[in-house]
Amino acid sequence: MKPVIFHVDLDAFFVAVERVVDPSLIGKPVVVGGSPDGRGVVTSASYEARVFGVRSAMSAAVAKRLCPEAVFVRGSRHLYGKFSRQFMDVLRDFSPLVQPASIDEAYMDMTGTDRLFGPPVEAATKIRSRVTNEVQLTASIGIGESKLVAKVASNVAKPNGVHEVPAGASAAFFAPMPLRALPGIGPKAEKGLRMLGIKTLGQLARFEIGPLRRSLGVNHAESIQRRARGIGSAELSIGQGAKSISAETTFGEDSDDMDFLSGTLQKLSERVGVRLRKSGKFARSVSLKLRYHDWETISRQVTLPAPADGDATITTAGRELLRKAMTKRKAKVRLVGVGVGNLTEQVGQMSLLEDVASSGPGGLDSRLSGTMDKIRTRFGHDAIQRGQSQAKKRE
DNA sequence: TCTGGGGTCCTAGGACCC
DNA sequence: TCTGGGGTCCTAGGACCC
Numbered sequence: 001m002k003p004v005i006f007h008v009d010l011d012a013f014f015v016a017v018e019r020v021v022d023p024s025l026i027g028k029p030v031v032v033g034g035s036p037d038g039r040g041v042v043t044s045a046s047y048e049a050r051v052f053g054v055r056s057a058m059s060a061a062v063a064k065r066l067c068p069e070a071v072f073v074r075g076s077r078h079l080y081g082k083f084s085r086q087f088m089d090v091l092r093d094f095s096p097l098v099q100p101a102s103i104d105e106a107y108m109d110m111t112g113t114d115r116l117f118g119p120p121v122e123a124a125t126k127i128r129s130r131v132t133n134e135v136q137l138t139a140s141i142g143i144g145e146s147k148l149v150a151k152v153a154s155n156v157a158k159p160n161g162v163h164e165v166p167a168g169a170s171a172a173f174f175a176p177m178p179l180r181a182l183p184g185i186g187p188k189a190e191k192g193l194r195m196l197g198i199k200t201l202g203q204l205a206r207f208e209i210g211p212l213r214r215s216l217g218v219n220h221a222e223s224i225q226r227r228a229r230g231i232g233s234a235e236l237s238i239g240q241g242a243k244s245i246s247a248e249t250t251f252g253e254d255s256d257d258m259d260f261l262s263g264t265l266q267k268l269s270e271r272v273g274v275r276l277r278k279s280g281k282f283a284r285s286v287s288l289k290l291r292y293h294d295w296e297t298i299s300r301q302v303t304l305p306a307p308a309d310g311d312a313t314i315t316t317a318g319r320e321l322l323r324k325a326m327t328k329r330k331a332k333v334r335l336v337g338v339g340v341g342n343l344t345e346q347v348g349q350m351s352l353l354e355d356v357a358s359s360g361p362g363g364l365d366s367r368l369s370g371t372m373d374k375i376r377t378r379f380g381h382d383a384i385q386r387g388q389s390q391a392k393k394r395e
Numbered sequence: 396t397c398t399g400g401g402g403t404c405c406t407a408g409g410a411c412c413c
Numbered sequence: 414t415c416t417g418g419g420g421t422c423c424t425a426g427g428a429c430c431c
Contacts, residue, residue, distance in 0.1 A: 013431095034399060041399045043431090056431080062396045077400095102402085102431050186429045219405080220428095248400060285423090295398080301424055337400085403430080410423080 002167040003234035004120055006108040007142040007150035008091060008127065011159040013104035014044035017083050018073050020136045029054070029070040036064035036072055039250055039334075043075060047159070080104075086135045094127055099236040105154075107147050109236050124162045145170060148232025151183055170230025175202030182227055189216060189224070204228040241279060241343075246287070247271045248337025254293040256332045258323075265322055266315045268338045273311040273369055274376070276340055282307035282361055283340035286317035290325055291335035300325055307344050310365030311372070314340060 010016065014032040019025045029049035033056075034040015040060035052067035063070065084103045091098045094117065097109035110123060117123035124141040131139045142153025143164040150165075152174065157163035165173045174182070179190045182201055192215040198204050204212075205228040212221040247268045255261060265288075276283060287301040300321040304313065318338045326333075375384045 039398075041397095043399075057398080059396060059398050062398085065396080104431075184429070188428060217406080242402080244402070246401065250399060287424095297426085299425060303423065335399085339401095401431085403428105405428085406426090408424090410421100412420085412422105413418100 001111055003145055004110045004113075005144055005147050005150040005234050005236075006110050006120075006124065006127075007101075007144075007147065007154040008106050008108060008131075009140050009142075009154045009158070010087060010104040010131075011138045011140055012044060012046055013083075013137070014075055014080060015046040016137050017080055018075070020083075021079070025071060025073075029067050030073060031060065031063050031067075031070045032073050032075040033063075034060050035074075036060040038252055045070075083135060083137065087131060087137065087139075090130050090134055091127065093130070094123065097236050097238060099238055107150065107236055109234070110143075111234075121162055121164050124164075128160075128162070146230075146232030146234045147236070148183065148227055149173065149230060152177070152181060155181070171205065172230075174228060174230045175200065175205065177201045179204065182224070184224060184227060189220075192216060201228045205230075241281070243343060244339055244341040245272050245275050245279070245283075245343075246289075246337055246339030248289055248335055250291075250335045251333075254332035254334045256326070256330060258326065261322060261326070261333060261336055262319055264336055265318050265338060268336070269315040269318050270311045272338055272340055273309065273314050274373055276314075276343075277309050277370060277373055279343070281343040281345060282309050283314070284342035284344055285340065286314055286321070287339045287341060288318050288321035288325065289335070289337035289339070290322075290333055292329065293332040293334055296329075297335075298325060298329075301341075303342070307361060308363075308366065309361065310363070310369040312365040312369070314338065 015030045018030060018032060029052065030046040031042055031049050031054060033043040042054060042056050042058050042060055042063050044056055045054040049067050049070050054063045054067050054070065060072065080103055088098060088100055088106060091106055091108055095108045095110055095113065099107040101107060110120060113123060117126055120143045124143060128139050128141060131137060138160040140154050140157040140160060141162045142150040142155070142157055143162070144150040144153050145167045149170045153163045153165050177200060179185050179193055179198065179201065193204060196207065196211055196215060198207055204225060207225070209221060209225065212225060215221070216224060249264065249268065283304065284307050285301055285303045287299055289297065289299050291297045302317050302321060304317065372384055
């Protein structure tokens with residue numbers, strides 16, 4: 001049986017949620033994102049704002065210049081998470097195979113559901129009306145024989161529509177499209193391909209592999225060309241959870257004050273730690289990210305002696321990386337970030353020789369952090385703080 | 396115009412082991 | 414005293430996506 005994959009994508013998600021909460025925003029140009037007076041960028045713009053050229057990822061200051069009458073909204077992760085969960089729950093009523101791809105989109109394997117919901121387009125209509133009724137948001141759905149085709153099709157369907165690409169018609173569907181329509185071709189790849197005279201996916205699909213390899217690298221060239229021909233996987237990956245967890249912040253003003261940087265790093269580490277413990281996993285590595293005033297961005301990583309989930313372990317490792325990095329390049333910094341990676345589900349057998357009393361799983365740091373999580377859940381995040389972060393409150 | 400925050404995947408080099 | 418080849422782990426950086 002030919003696979004039937006849906007890609008379901010909420011329309012202008014952040015803006016749409018803000019309008020559910022505050023209906024006075026309906027019909028106005030709305031920009032969700034950072035402050036236009038500081039270093040904010042646009043996360044999402046309503047269609048009314050897009051008319052003025054406002055796009056996501058552009059600086060909020062520029063957006064304001066393009067569209068002075070736009071309403072700027074800060075946005076709340078928490079709120080978006082709530083809507084996202086409701087949305088995913090609706091999808092799971094239609095198929096057990098749902099793969100969330102981000103906060104506002106998911107793939108569904110709808111193969112063989114005809115008898116339950118009718119042919120694909122009819123099923124898509126049912127899903128969309130349930131999303132509208134229960135989550136108060138509109139969704140667009142792309143239907144194809146692979147995740148790749150479904151994803152591109154949902155973009156064609158936008159806003160508030162359905163687009164089906166029949167099995168076997170994928171290559172023809174892609175052929176006239178511009179390069180950037182293919183997920184995986186960004187600004188760099190587009191530039192390289194344009195220099196070869198390639199403008200459409202059809203041209204890319206037929207192009208000689210030799211020059212493509214020289215432009216994109218051997219592996220990338222072959223995978224991009226395969227995708228341009230409409231060939232993609234229909235396999236959904238379900239329920240693996242995050243592979244890394246990180247938190248970062250950009251300062252209002254660049255700083256090279258070690259006390260300040262170190263204090264910020266501790267707060268970020270605690271935020272990461274809370275999410276890590278919530279996931280039930282343990283980290284085998286800790287990473288630091290620094291962006292200097294001149295936009296040079298570095299990352300440094302260490303592997304921990306044993307998997308850990310405690311705040312102090314993350315903070316200590318991050319501090320050590322920070323100290324080394326700032327010794328090597330002492331310049332003002334605009335962004336600092338901390339992350340954990342190589343997450344493991346289970347804790348291996350601990351060697352008796354290993355000193356894990358303080359940092360390891362079930363060790364002092366892990367248990368203390370867990371206790372702090374419980375207190376924070378009951379009384380709020382600021383109810384309790386570990387030693388050193390109190391003196392350094394100056395964000 | 397001046398660039399957020401959260402992720403994923405890939406590449407490439409060096410260390411280390413057999 | 415002139416050095417192979419394969420595999421795995423670790424680290425750094427970059428492209429890309431939402």
